[in-house]
Amino acid sequence: MDDLDKEVILPRNALSFTDKVQMFLTILPAPVIIAWALLKSPFTAYGRSKSWKRIVIDRVTLRLVSGMSRKQIRAFFGPTSKAYSDFINSKKLPPVVEDVGEDARLFWIGPKNADRVLLYLHGGAFVFGTTASSPAFWSYMQDNLEKKGKPTSTAILDYSLVPDKMFPTQLKQTVLAIQHIVGSGVKPENIQLVGDSAGGVLIHEVISHILHPVEGVPELSLSSPFGGAYMMSPWVRLRDTPAKVLETDREGRGDFLTRRAGMYWANKVLDGVPESAYPYLDANTAPDDWLRGMDKCVKRILISAGSAEVLRDEIIKYAKTVEKLHKETTTVIQENGIHVDPFFDFLVQEKDLGKLTPTILNWLDEGFHA
Numbered sequence: 623m624d625d626l627d628k629e630v631i632l633p634r635n636a637l638s639f640t641d642k643v644q645m646f647l648t649i650l651p652a653p654v655i656i657a658w659a660l661l662k663s664p665f666t667a668y669g670r671s672k673s674w675k676r677i678v679i680d681r682v683t684l685r686l687v688s689g690m691s692r693k694q695i696r697a698f699f700g701p702t703s704k705a706y707s708d709f710i711n712s713k714k715l716p717p718v719v720e721d722v723g724e725d726a727r728l729f730w731i732g733p734k735n736a737d738r739v740l741l742y743l744h745g746g747a748f749v750f751g752t753t754a755s756s757p758a759f760w761s762y763m764q765d766n767l768e769k770k771g772k773p774t775s776t777a778i779l780d781y782s783l784v785p786d787k788m789f790p791t792q793l794k795q796t797v798l799a800i801q802h803i804v805g806s807g808v809k810p811e812n813i814q815l816v817g818d819s820a821g822g823v824l825i826h827e828v829i830s831h832i833l834h835p836v837e838g839v840p841e842l843s844l845s846s847p848f849g850g851a852y853m854m855s856p857w858v859r860l861r862d863t864p865a866k867v868l869e870t871d872r873e874g875r876g877d878f879l880t881r882r883a884g885m886y887w888a889n890k891v892l893d894g895v896p897e898s899a900y901p902y903l904d905a906n907t908a909p910d911d912w913l914r915g916m917d918k919c920v921k922r923i924l925i926s927a928g929s930a931e932v933l934r935d936e937i938i939k940y941a942k943t944v945e946k947l948h949k950e951t952t953t954v955i956q957e958n959g960i961h962v963d964p965f966f967d968f969l970v971q972e973k974d975l976g977k978l979t980p981t982i983l984n985w986l987d988e989g990f991h992a
Contacts, residue, residue, distance in 0.1 A: 635696060641691070644690075644691075651685075656682065659678070663677050666875065667930075667958055668876030668930050672958070673974075679966055679970050680876060683966075684877075687879065699750050699751060703751075705756065706752075706780075709761070717729070718733065720802065722798045722799045723798045725795075726795035726796075728779060728803075730775060730777050731775075735775065736775040737808060738773065738808075738813075738814075738849075739774065739775050739776070739812065739813045739814070740760060740776045741777050741800065741813060741815050742779065742817065743816070743822075743824040744818065744820075745817070745822070746819070747819065748890075756778070756818070756965055757778065760778070761776070763983055767990070772992070774990065779799050781796065789895050789902065790836050790838065790839050793839055793902065794839045796828055797840050797842050800842060810847065810848050810849070811846045811991070812990065812991070814849045814850040815828065815920070818853075818854040819856065822853035822854065822855065822856025823857050823905065830902045831902070833915050833919070836899075851920045851922070851923050852924040852926075852985065853923075853926070855933065855937065857884075859906045860888035861888065861907055877961055879960075884932070905940055913943070921950060921989070922952075922989055923944055924952045925951070926956060926981075928961060929959055931960045956977070964978055
């Protein structure tokens with residue numbers, strides 16, 4: 623597709639001269655910030671557990687997400703189409719793009735002819751696209767599943783961002799993508815939903831929609847449950863008092879996500895959204911039995927968080943709720959991990975991928991039939 627990475631910039635997303643100056647000033651102190659982070663790294667558990675490349679990229683990301691506005695960070699990282707285009711070009715793969723309706727597209731990594739599918743729902747707080755590391759991560763999973771005798775196709779859903787489109791648009795686009803994949807002949811038990819941060823919220827929304835249909839969103843009726851659902855660092859708490867939305871006792875311990883940034887993004891996502899939508903968007907404020915029956919929607923659940931990430935306690939709380947309602951739930955807390963930690967290993971091309979990435983691979987492998 624010739625216009626794969628050509629994004630139409632709406633007036634609300636266009637950067638002014640002042641915006642560009644502010645972005646420059648945000649980035650300007652990076653060398654000093656990096657030097658200080660490296661100097662103090664031997665004195666923290668997080669710093670001792672990470673390579674110098676990880677310390678650098680984690681600290682720079684913290685500076686970016688905490689210092690830029692919604693449209694600035696969206697412009698800096700670029701659209702999901704650019705991350706996809708950059709990755710497939712680096713691998714010399716042809717673009718495989720399918721429209722699924724409602725301005726949503728599926729970006730396939732390699733051919734889409736396998737009977738097994740990973741459908742990736744990207745993070746970015748619903749306000750910016752995925753980054754270059756996520757296609758690399760899921761390509762790694764795809765390659766290694768094939769080595770295990772489970773050839774798998776992988777699709778990235780390019781969904782609309784806030785505030786261009788608000789809830790339930792992203793849920794509707796996800797449902798249309800699932801219907802498209804099922805309509806192509808893939809059985810639901812051979813589909814595993816995978817998502818990080820806001821993508822984890824989308825997985826929660828899909829399950830919630832099956833159990834509590836949203837008006838205006840197509841009904842999702844499956845012949846069998848999904849084979850699995852993996853939520854990496856799901857953004858399960860958006861709405862609360864500022865002191866509770868994101869835990870503050872781990873701020874400054876390595877995570878790039880801060881309470882202030884999370885609150886700012888959450889306000890964008892929830893702006894004008896009716897209270898009836900909160901159980902779908904704000905998972906940890908849903909009623910205790912909201913997900914009752916989810917075991918009929920998906921066979922297995924994997925939830926992971928980093929021990930150093932700001933959202934850790936909220937993710938553990940959500941996982942415990944899920945565990946009560948679905949016996950095939952696995953929760954993994956990565957020691958010294960931060961928000962969506964495995965992606966950063968791929969961003970800096972780490973050779974040692976730690977324990978979480980192999981755990982995810984083995985879990986996905988077990989979820990696909992031979």
